Amino acid sequence: MSLDGKVAVVTGAALGIGKAMTEILLQNGAKVALLDVNETAGKSLCEALMKQYGQEKTLFLSCDIQSEEQTKAALKKTSEVFGGIDILCNNAGILNENTWEKTVSINLMGVIRSTYLALEHMNKLNGGRGGVIVNTASMAGLGPLPSCPVYTATKHGVVGFTRAMAAASSASGYGIRVNAVCPSFVQTELFANILDKLGQFSHLADATKGMVEKFGTLSVSQVAECLLELVTDETKNGEALVVTPQMKKYMTFVNTIQ
Numbered sequence: 001m002s003l004d005g006k007v008a009v010v011t012g013a014a015l016g017i018g019k020a021m022t023e024i025l026l027q028n029g030a031k032v033a034l035l036d037v038n039e040t041a042g043k044s045l046c047e048a049l050m051k052q053y054g055q056e057k058t059l060f061l062s063c064d065i066q067s068e069e070q071t072k073a074a075l076k077k078t079s080e081v082f083g084g085i086d087i088l089c090n091n092a093g094i095l096n097e098n099t100w101e102k103t104v105s106i107n108l109m110g111v112i113r114s115t116y117l118a119l120e121h122m123n124k125l126n127g128g129r130g131g132v133i134v135n136t137a138s139m140a141g142l143g144p145l146p147s148c149p150v151y152t153a154t155k156h157g158v159v160g161f162t163r164a165m166a167a168a169s170s171a172s173g174y175g176i177r178v179n180a181v182c183p184s185f186v187q188t189e190l191f192a193n194i195l196d197k198l199g200q201f202s203h204l205a206d207a208t209k210g211m212v213e214k215f216g217t218l219s220v221s222q223v224a225e226c227l228l229e230l231v232t233d234e235t236k237n238g239e240a241l242v243v244t245p246q247m248k249k250y251m252t253f254v255n256t257i258q
């Protein structure tokens, strides 16, 4: 799939992985709506991207994906300004075991909310153009991070939601592919601040550091390249693409209920 003329929405676009996703989508010809709760960083990035790619290519919308109203309004505005939505990158997320309800609210409920609201614009059965949704899960969506059990649960939920939505879309004729990218550790603010976020599991920090040493850390650009692959390869639907500094592979899931 060529990105020329396509319209993308990136949640959590202001920093980290979302910023890199925004940049690679713009580099490849897409228009991008940047959604983020961090207005300062979002507006600053959008202004810089407008200078680099043109005013007509980017739009920043302040949006907390925990809010149905804000998310609905941001997607509506995106469609009004750019004429529709072809790509949704559900990237916004946090890690904080101290505020685990908020972690669930953003990482899982926010992904579900953004997906369902975007379907109203993307679904071919609703007059949409179809397209692709990529959810930023994590390797912690495929196996446990003992120091972050709730974060792990949210990312497992994102992987399961991705696979089920992909099957539902295919069976229903929505014309929308749904995939997940599952990075290991990535050099971002989320990763840098982790030691304050483990709550009752802070005593497991050293074990987590051991996993970081084992897996290494990715750059945000490496994750953005995976996004581009999942967006442009129209054969990919229901996939979980795992990426570490050492490898990149599509997960195979064994259906144990047989």
Ligand SMILES: NC(=O)c1ccc[n+]([C@@H]2O[C@H](COP(=O)([O-])OP(=O)(O)OC[C@H]3O[C@@H](n4cnc5c(N)ncnc54)[C@H](O)[C@@H]3O)[C@@H](O)[C@H]2O)c1
Residues within 6 Å of the ligand: 011, 012, 013, 014, 015, 016, 017, 018, 035, 036, 037, 038, 063, 064, 065, 066, 091, 092, 093, 094, 095, 106, 110, 136, 137, 138, 139, 182, 183, 184, 185, 186, 187, 188, 189, 190, 191
């Ligand atoms: N950094 C890692 O090691 C790593 C690894 C695998 C997956 N991930 C996932 O990647 C995604 C991006 O994380 P990151 O590392 O770039 O973090 P980050 O903190 O650098 O960036 C996250 C962005 O999301 C925004 N955001 C947070 N809550 C929001 C909300 N309620 N509504 C809208 N925007 C919101 C923040 O303002 C920020 O701009 C997350 O889903 C995270 O779980 C991160």
Ligand SMILES: CCCCC[C@H](O)/C=C/C=C\C=C\C=C\[C@@H](O)[C@@H](O)CCCC(=O)O
Residues within 6 Å of the ligand: 095, 137, 138, 139, 140, 142, 143, 144, 145, 147, 148, 183, 184, 185, 186, 191, 194, 208, 211, 214, 215
């Ligand atoms: C504490 C930093 C959290 C960053 C969150 C982010 O989502 C990154 C997660 C990165 C890696 C998660 C790895 C999880 C691995 C386990 O499921 C299991 O596969 C580990 C196996 C243990 C081993 O091989 O040593």
